[in-house]
Structures are given as structure tokens and as C-alpha cells.
Amino acid sequence: MEVTKNTAVPYKIYLEEHEMPKAWMNLRAFMKNKPAPFLNPATKKPCTFEDLQAVFCDELIRQELDDTTPYFEIPEEVQAFYKMYRPAPLVRAYHLERYLDTPAEIYYKFEGNNTSGSHKLNSAVAQVYYAKQQGLTNLTTETGAGQWGTALSMACGFYGLDLTVYMVKVSAEQKPHRRAVIETYGGKVVPSPSTTTEVGRKILEENPGTGGSLGCAISEAIETARNTPNCRYVLGSVLNHVLLHQSVIGLEAKAALDKYGITPDIVIGCAGGGSNLGGLITPFMAEKLQGKNNIEFIAVEPASCPSLTKGKFAYDYGDTGRTTPLMKMYTLGSGFMPAPNHAGGLRYHGMTSTLSQLYHDGYMTARSVKQTEVFEAATLFAKVEGTLPAPESSHAIRAAIDEALKCKETGEKKKILFGLTGTGYFDMTAYTAFNNGTMTDYVPTDEDLKKGFATLPQIDL
Amino acid sequence: MEVTKNTAVPYKIYLEEHEMPKAWMNLRAFMKNKPAPFLNPATKKPCTFEDLQAVFCDELIRQELDDTTPYFEIPEEVQAFYKMYRPAPLVRAYHLERYLDTPAEIYYKFEGNNTSGSHKLNSAVAQVYYAKQQGLTNLTTETGAGQWGTALSMACGFYGLDLTVYMVKVSAEQKPHRRAVIETYGGKVVPSPSTTTEVGRKILEENPGTGGSLGCAISEAIETARNTPNCRYVLGSVLNHVLLHQSVIGLEAKAALDKYGITPDIVIGCAGGGSNLGGLITPFMAEKLQGKNNIEFIAVEPASCPSLTKGKFAYDYGDTGRTTPLMKMYTLGSGFMPAPNHAGGLRYHGMTSTLSQLYHDGYMTARSVKQTEVFEAATLFAKVEGTLPAPESSHAIRAAIDEALKCKETGEKKKILFGLTGTGYFDMTAYTAFNNGTMTDYVPTDEDLKKGFATLPQIDL
Numbered sequence: 001m002e003v004t005k006n007t008a009v010p011y012k013i014y015l016e017e018h019e020m021p022k023a024w025m026n027l028r029a030f031m032k033n034k035p036a037p038f039l040n041p042a043t044k045k046p047c048t049f050e051d052l053q054a055v056f057c058d059e060l061i062r063q064e065l066d067d068t069t070p071y072f073e074i075p076e077e078v079q080a081f082y083k084m085y086r087p088a089p090l091v092r093a094y095h096l097e098r099y100l101d102t103p104a105e106i107y108y109k110f111e112g113n114n115t116s117g118s119h120k121l122n123s124a125v126a127q128v129y130y131a132k133q134q135g136l137t138n139l140t141t142e143t144g145a146g147q148w149g150t151a152l153s154m155a156c157g158f159y160g161l162d163l164t165v166y167m168v169k170v171s172a173e174q175k176p177h178r179r180a181v182i183e184t185y186g187g188k189v190v191p192s193p194s195t196t197t198e199v200g201r202k203i204l205e206e207n208p209g210t211g212g213s214l215g216c217a218i219s220e221a222i223e224t225a226r227n228t229p230n231c232r233y234v235l236g237s238v239l240n241h242v243l244l245h246q247s248v249i250g251l252e253a254k255a256a257l258d259k260y261g262i263t264p265d266i267v268i269g270c271a272g273g274g275s276n277l278g279g280l281i282t283p284f285m286a287e288k289l290q291g292k293n294n295i296e297f298i299a300v301e302p303a304s305c306p307s308l309t310k311g312k313f314a315y316d317y318g319d320t321g322r323t324t325p326l327m328k329m330y331t332l333g334s335g336f337m338p339a340p341n342h343a344g345g346l347r348y349h350g351m352t353s354t355l356s357q358l359y360h361d362g363y364m365t366a367r368s369v370k371q372t373e374v375f376e377a378a379t380l381f382a383k384v385e386g387t388l389p390a391p392e393s394s395h396a397i398r399a400a401i402d403e404a405l406k407c408k409e410t411g412e413k414k415k416i417l418f419g420l421t422g423t424g425y426f427d428m429t430a431y432t433a434f435n436n437g438t439m440t441d442y443v444p445t446d447e448d449l450k451k452g453f454a455t456l457p458q459i460d461l
Numbered sequence: 462m463e464v465t466k467n468t469a470v471p472y473k474i475y476l477e478e479h480e481m482p483k484a485w486m487n488l489r490a491f492m493k494n495k496p497a498p499f500l501n502p503a504t505k506k507p508c509t510f511e512d513l514q515a516v517f518c519d520e521l522i523r524q525e526l527d528d529t530t531p532y533f534e535i536p537e538e539v540q541a542f543y544k545m546y547r548p549a550p551l552v553r554a555y556h557l558e559r560y561l562d563t564p565a566e567i568y569y570k571f572e573g574n575n576t577s578g579s580h581k582l583n584s585a586v587a588q589v590y591y592a593k594q595q596g597l598t599n600l601t602t603e604t605g606a607g608q609w610g611t612a613l614s615m616a617c618g619f620y621g622l623d624l625t626v627y628m629v630k631v632s633a634e635q636k637p638h639r640r641a642v643i644e645t646y647g648g649k650v651v652p653s654p655s656t657t658t659e660v661g662r663k664i665l666e667e668n669p670g671t672g673g674s675l676g677c678a679i680s681e682a683i684e685t686a687r688n689t690p691n692c693r694y695v696l697g698s699v700l701n702h703v704l705l706h707q708s709v710i711g712l713e714a715k716a717a718l719d720k721y722g723i724t725p726d727i728v729i730g731c732a733g734g735g736s737n738l739g740g741l742i743t744p745f746m747a748e749k750l751q752g753k754n755n756i757e758f759i760a761v762e763p764a765s766c767p768s769l770t771k772g773k774f775a776y777d778y779g780d781t782g783r784t785t786p787l788m789k790m791y792t793l794g795s796g797f798m799p800a801p802n803h804a805g806g807l808r809y810h811g812m813t814s815t816l817s818q819l820y821h822d823g824y825m826t827a828r829s830v831k832q833t834e835v836f837e838a839a840t841l842f843a844k845v846e847g848t849l850p851a852p853e854s855s856h857a858i859r860a861a862i863d864e865a866l867k868c869k870e871t872g873e874k875k876k877i878l879f880g881l882t883g884t885g886y887f888d889m890t891a892y893t894a895f896n897n898g899t900m901t902d903y904v905p906t907d908e909d910l911k912k913g914f915a916t917l918p919q920i921d922l
Binding site: 010011012014016017080081083084085091094095113114115117154157158176177180181183184185186379382383384385386387388423425426428429431432435 | 471472473475477478541542544545546552555556574575576578615618619637638641642644645646647840843844845846847848849884886887889890892893896
């Protein structure tokens with residue numbers, strides 16, 4: 001069947017303010033096979049509200065544990081914040097289509113038009129709002145690449161909460177400007193490991209010269225949250241309530257496409273912890289789970305950290321320090337050490353349990369790509385579509401281009417939607433390495449994978 | 462008369478694609494007192510097309526010299542590029558209004574949602590398009606803070622022209638990431654002064670340790686344009702054709718406000734060379750010149766470089782090297798050395814001749830503000846409106862806040878529109894200085910001003 005390529009669509013589709021989502025969509029409520037519950041590592045029993053209360057905000061725990069309520073109303077104050085930087089545009093990549101000379105139609109949802117530079121702000125605003133509602137005055141978190149720390153600092157600056165960000169020491173040193181943005185919004189940055197926590201002091205004693213790690217920063221942030229009055233710890237990915245908040249990405253994208261009667265054939269997102277991909281696919285996948293569409297969903301991960309494509313579906317810890325609840329997910333083992341890759345946001349050993357379950361049940365496919373291929377796509381995209389993409393987002397661009405080129409071979413006029421999660425302004429070291437030809441590719445050896453799997457906990461259920 | 466504050470306006474007004482301007486508006490065509498013509502410094506006669514042809518593109522010279530044609534059609538290819546990052550949102554600053562508790566309505570036109578980070582891209586695209594149409598293959602320019610160089614590199618990357626950017630050496634060293642963005646789009650960056658030009662070699666011989674200056678970078682870029690086949694020099698501000706292209710800012714802003722029946726009482730913009738302010742006010746000022754409104758226009762300049770508020774209305778050179786045509790403008794003298802100020806884009810000794818004439822004729826007012834006051838406003842704006850503004854843009858924010866606070870005193874419900882020209886991601890050194898309390902204010906002494914005025918050329922007409 002010959003389908004005419006739709007050229008009546010504008011370059012950018014913006015929803016009207018009154019068309020913006022008023023409720024988040026809970027993907028788990030639409031799944032027959034629910035993600036397995038988190039387990040308390042001490043009891044090996046499913047986590048209760050009380051198990052989590054010392055560390056997390058009450059309302060966020062309620063959202064976390066609820067896998068049946070299909071929609072959660074977005075509080076009006078959160079909607080008012082969203083209106084400052086949303087709706088995010090749904091862009092038709094006409095220039096890229098022309099450059100590739102493909103019969104495919106390429107669309108992307110662009111989440112980088114805010115100062116945090118990524119989609120992370122969608123959940124940060126919600127989390128800080130609920131913390132304030134609960135009467136909390138302080139929050140702690142960790143940040144590596146810095147986008148989550150920036151987003152959270154913006155939200156705390158707006159709502160007037162104190163924030164301490166444990167920033168991986170090497171990142172704090174290499175990215176002083178990222179740190180300065182966080183501080184401008186009022187966040188306090190502590191390079192981790194630090195002497196402000198017991199775990200930090202212990203690590204420094206054992207290894208005075210360390211540049212830190214995300215695992216260590218998480219442990220410091222949690223310890224400080226436990227020991228500070230009116231304080232909780234917040235996290236920017238992996239957890240169910242984060243995916244819930246990120247559903248605004250998919251809800252807006254679907255509403256924009258629906259205006260023009262478009263159903264994508266393929267939906268593509270980069271996948272680290274899974275929050276952006278989970279948010280993007282939510283309304284589309286909910287329909288697929290109800291047999292209403294047959295969209296192909298593709299998770300794209302770095303070849304250096306291939307949790308879906310090479311990992312095991314097992315219970316594992318969320319952090320290298322093995323302090324979190326146990327989560328059933330595709331994982332390389334919490335002790336897996338991903339080789340250096342410039343997409344810091346994708347260097348995570350596991351994958352959020354919702355996406356892991358969907359992948360396991362065959363509703364989603366996954367592929368891994370090498371970083372030089374990713375930056376080739378990123379540079380091309382920058383030149384023909386104008387926007388300099390974040391390295392993480394560029395994994396999705398790579399796959400979208402590959403799919404569009406396949407269509408060129410076959411003549412298929414597929415409609416491809418991908419998530420452009422953010423911009424690369426603070427990732428220029430990576431671009432410079434690519435421009436200079438000094439960027440290399442990393443793929444874990446069988447030995448590396450074996451070492452990672454050896455750190456999986458032994459769980460008897 | 463009691464006017465009810467209009468709260469039916471959405472947070473962001475986006476034009477539909479078909480509502481975007483299809484022609485640029487030439488403000489000079491609406492002026493009874495035209496800006497005085499540029500003079501050839503050798504003959505002291507008005508510049509002819511031929512005088513300018515060795516350095517500038519033909520079509521741009523035509524636009525430059527035309528002060529009667531009211532509209533210039535925007536070529537379709539330029540419109541197609543505009544559609545990638547425009548329309549720019551017209552934002553109602555509800556959160557800022559609430560924070561200030563003012564009866565005023567505050568609106569801003571945000572031009573920072575593109576990778577160059579500012580409005581500069583509006584003219585870059587047009588200039589590169591015309592260069593390509595003329596069959597040119599190479600362009601040269603200079604850049605200081607880097608926004609113009611980035612914008613031009615993006616446009617050259619898109620249209621496939623070679624670009625050499627003479628970047629003030631101290632900027633190239635202090636802002637390696639800005640340089641990396643330019644290079645990612647394919648632009649070649651040469652730290653200036655360099656050994657690639659005669660003028661550069663001469664300066665290096667006399668002063669081997671110099672960090673360079675904008676004046677020197679301009680001279681190198683012009684020399685290279687003259688000596689390279691199929692090459693011209695392009696400029697990002699001050700000139701009439703740049704103001705013409707920037708009229709899209711004002712045309713979009715007016716169309717968005719017209720949708721809601723809003724005429725601003727005050728329009729505010731920061732002013733360095735004048736391209737953003739000139740573009741923003743164009744359609745509003747054209748109506749004022751026809752007696753159709755009584756809007757107050759306010760140019761805001763740094764106290765350290767007060768060309769309108771402290772300068773002389775006289776013929777002067779556009780560059781410190783005294784190689785450009787003579788322009789009648791408010792100027793501090795081409796030899797005026799502005800004290801260090803973090804708003805690099807506003808450190809210019811003169812003001813575009815169109816705005817100078819309008820100011821001289823009483824159609825516009827001007828004020829200068831100190832940089833610590835500017836960063837105070839910038840930081841407040843970032844926290845309550847979410848976007849981290851460029852230091853340049855923050856001069857307009859300062860004045861808008863001041864006007865809104867005046868309304869709080871008087872109870873007036875004025876409608877204030879200002880231009881938010883860009884974002885501050887690459888200006889974090891300045892924010893860090895402000896956050897640390899190490900930022901200082903500079904105001905030129907009478908002696909400084911006298912030294913600058915002494916460099917004004919003696920013109921007998």
C-alpha cells in the first residue's frame with residue numbers, strides 16, 4: 001500500500017496551554033504482568049511504606065508502591081511550574097529527512113528547552129513540591145553529569161527548600177560551570193566523597209586520592225538525609241514515581257501527534273536508568289498493552305553499559321554500596337564497572353523494573369550502540385537540525401537515523417518518533433574528543449561481564 | 462480608570478507556523494529623520510555600493526543602503542531554517558509578577574531557545590544564505606563572548622560554507638567549550654591576534670603577550686576576507702541589515718500580543734551595538750512614528766559603557782582599528798576602553814545609527830545600570846522564572862523589575878515588554894563572581910570619558 005508522506009505537519013507542534021496533561025499516567029496500572037515488588041534487603045519481604053519512610057517523602061512512596069491507579073492528578077502548583085518551560089515542542093525533523101533522503105517521517109520530542117538542559121526537571125518539580133507539602137525543609141541528592149542536580153536546584157530555588165547535592169568529586173572539578181549553575185539556584189554542592197558523612201570519611205581514609213563515584217555520592221546523600229531534621233533523599237531516575245512524572249513527555253507527544261492523526265510505527269529512546277524512555281512510551285505502550293496498536297519500541301543503550309542487551313533479569317541493588325531495596329531488573333550487577341563513556345547519564349548497571357518487565361515480556365526491543373557512532377549521529381543532527389544534542393540523547397538519534405536509512409532501502413514510509421532528552425552545552429569535552437579523533441569505543445569483555453554478575457546478590461524466594 | 466489585570470493570557474504565547482513573519486521590517490523606512498549615511502573615511506562622501514563590495518555580500522549591501530523600502534521578503538530557505546527554532550515564545554512572567562507583588566503585567570520575548578543561545582542566529586542565517594546565493598564559499602568574522610561566532614558557525618554548517626572565526630585570544634582560552642561548539646558545527650577558530658594576517662603579525666611583534674581585542678579580531682577578519690577568493694566578512698550587530706533581520710523578534714512579539722489585544726506601555730531592551738533592541742522595537746516604534754501609540758521605549762546599557770547616556774552624537778569609526786566607514790552615532794569614541802564587565806556583548810563604544818537617531822529625536826529613552834544590580838536581577842529571575850539569563854539580557858530584566866516595582870508604588874497596571882535575548886550557560890564565571898561576592902562595579906570617570914572623546918575623528922562636512 002502506497003502511503004503519501006505527510007508534509008502538512010508544521011516543523012514544530014506546540015500544544016495549547018489548556019491541552020497540556022492534567023494528570024500523570026501510571027504505566028504499571030496497564031500491565032498484566034506487574035513489575036516485581038521491591039524487597040527489603042534485610043527481610044527479603046516486599047518493601048512497605050514504613051520501610052521507605054525514613055529516606056523518601058510520603059507522597060512519593062505512595063506513588064512508588066501503587067501499581068493499580070492509572071492516573072495521578074498533577075497538583076496545580078506543579079502545573080504552574082510546568083507552564084514556564086512546557087509544553088515541549090514535538091518537532092518534525094524535515095531537514096534531517098531531506099538530508100537522509102528517506103521516505104520515513106521523523107519526529108522528536110525535545111525536552112532540552114529549560115535551564116537544567118534535560119527532561120529531569122519534570123520529576124524534580126514534582127518531588128520538591130511534595131516535599132514542601134509534607135513540611136520538609138531540606139533535601140539531599142547526588143549528581144554525576146549534573147543535569148539532575150541542576151534540575152533539583154531549580155525546583156528547590158523556586159519552592160524555597162534547602163538542597164545539598166553530593167557531586168561526584170571528579171565531576172565537580174571537571175565541570176565547575178555546572179556546579180556554578182546549581183549554586184546560582186541556591187543549591188549547596190559538596191564534592192563527594194566528603195568529610196561531612198561517616199561513609200565519606202571512611203572512603204577518604206581508605207583511598208585519599210579518589211575522584212569519587214555515583215555509588216558513593218548516593219550513600220553520602222542518604223546518610224545526610226537520615227541524619228538531618230526535616231530532610232529526605234530524592235532520586236532522579238530508576239524509581240517508579242520518577243517514571244510516573246516523566247509520563248508528561250509521552251502524554252504531550254501523543255496529544256501533539258493525535259492532532260495530525262499520526263500514530264508512530266517506531267518509538268525510540270535512550271535508556272540509562274530508564275526514566276526518559278519510560279515517560280516517552282507510557283501512553284503509547286498502554287495502548288499496545290490493550291492491543292490498540294503494534295508500535296515497535298526500541299531502547300538504545302551504550303555498548304559500554306548494555307544492561308538490557310547483555311544483562312540478567314534478576315533481583316539486584318540499585319547502588320554500588322548495596323544499601324537500597326532490591327529491585328527485579330535487567331542488570332549487569334551492582335559491582336559492574338562501566339568503562340568511561342561520555343554519556344554519563346547512561347552509565348548505570350541496571351534498568352528500571354517497569355521497562356525490564358516489558359522487555360522481558362517482549363513488548364520492547366533493545367539495541368546497543370558504540371559511542372563514536374553516537375557522536376557521528378550527534379554532529380550530523382546538530383548541523384542539519386540546529387540543536388546540539390546531549391550525548392545521552394544522541395543514542396536515540398543514532399537509532400532513529402539507522403531506522404530512517406533502512407526505510408530508504410526498503411521504500412517504507414515509517415513514522416519514527418524519538419526522544420531528544422537534552423542539550424549538550426556542558427558536554428563539550430566529549431565533542432572535542434570526537435572532533436579531534438581521540439574518542440574511543442568500549443565494549444565490556446566476557447570477563448568484565450562475569451565480574452559484574454558475580455556481584456549479584458543470592459536471593460532465595 | 463481602573464484596569465483589571467489580564468489573567469486570561471497563557472504563560473507562553475506561541476504563534477502558529479503560518480503566523481510567522483514572511484517579511485522583515487525596515488524601521489528606517491518609517492523614520493522622517495533618517496539616520497545619517499555612512500561615510501567613506503577616505504573621501505568623507507556617503508558610502509556607495511561599490512565602496513562596500515570588497516568586504517560585504519552584495520544583497521546585504523543593498524539592504525544596508527536602503528532606507529525607504531518598508532519590507533523585505535524573507536527567502537523561503539531562511540524561513541525554513543527559522544522554523545527549526547522559531548517562533549520564539551512570548552512569555553507572560555506570571556511568577557515574577559507574583560514574586561514582586563506588582564499590579565504590572567510583565568511580558569518577555571525569549572530568544573535563547575537555540576544552540577547559539579541568543580538572537581544572533583536570526584541574522585546569521587540570513588547573511589549566510591545570501592552569501593551562498595552569491596556563490597561565495599568562505600566567510601570570516603570575529604567573536605568575543607562567542608554567541609555570534611556560534612550562530613554563524615551553525616548557519617555555515619547548515620548551508621555548507623567555510624567559516625573562519627577570529628576569536629579574541631583571551632576568550633578562546635577562557636571559553637574552550639564555546640570554541641568547541643563553533644568547531645562542532647565546522648567553523649575554524651583562530652585565536653586573535655594570529656600570525657595568519659599582516660595586522661595580526663604586526664600586533665604580535667609589538668606586543669607578544671597580548672590577549673587580543675575585538676578591534677584587532679575585526680581587522681584580521683576583514684584582511685582575510687579581502688585576501689581570500691570567494692570570501693566576504695560578516696558582522697553580527699550595529700549595521701542596518703542586521704537590525705532588519707532582527708525585526709523578526711519584534712514582529713513575532715507584536716503578533717503574539719495582538720492575539721490578546723495587548724499593547725505594551727513600556728518596551729525595554731539591553732543595548733550594546735543595538736541589534737536586539739532595534740529588532741524588538743521595530744513594529745512598535747514604526748507605529749509610534751506614525752502617531753499610533755505612545756509607548757515608552759527604554760534602552761538599558763551597562764554603567765561601564767554608557768554610549769547613549771554619556772556619549773556624543775557624532776561621526777565615528779565602528780572599530781578601534783579605525784578601518785570601517787564612519788557612522789553617525791552616540792559614541793564614547795572608538796578609543797574608549799570599557800572597564801571589564803561580564804556582559805561582553807554590551808562592551809561597545811557606539812550605538813547603531815538608527816537607534817542613535819531615534820534617541821536623539823526623543824522617541825526613546827536610555828538608562829545605565831551597574832553590573833551587581835544586573836546580576837541581582839538575573840539571579841532573582843532565574844529562581845522565579847526558571848531560565849538562567851545571559852548577563853546582557855539581564856540588563857533589560859533589571860529595568861523591567863524596576864518599572865514593575867514603580868507600578869507597585871503607584872498602583873499602575875502597566876504592561877511591560879522586555880527582550881530576553883539569550884541564556885547564560887557560557888557565562889558561569891560571571892555568576893560565580895556574583896555568588897562569591899567578588900563582583901565589582903565600574904563607572905568611567907570624567908577622565909576616562911575625556912580620553913575616549915579625544916579619539917573621535919575631526920569631520921568637516
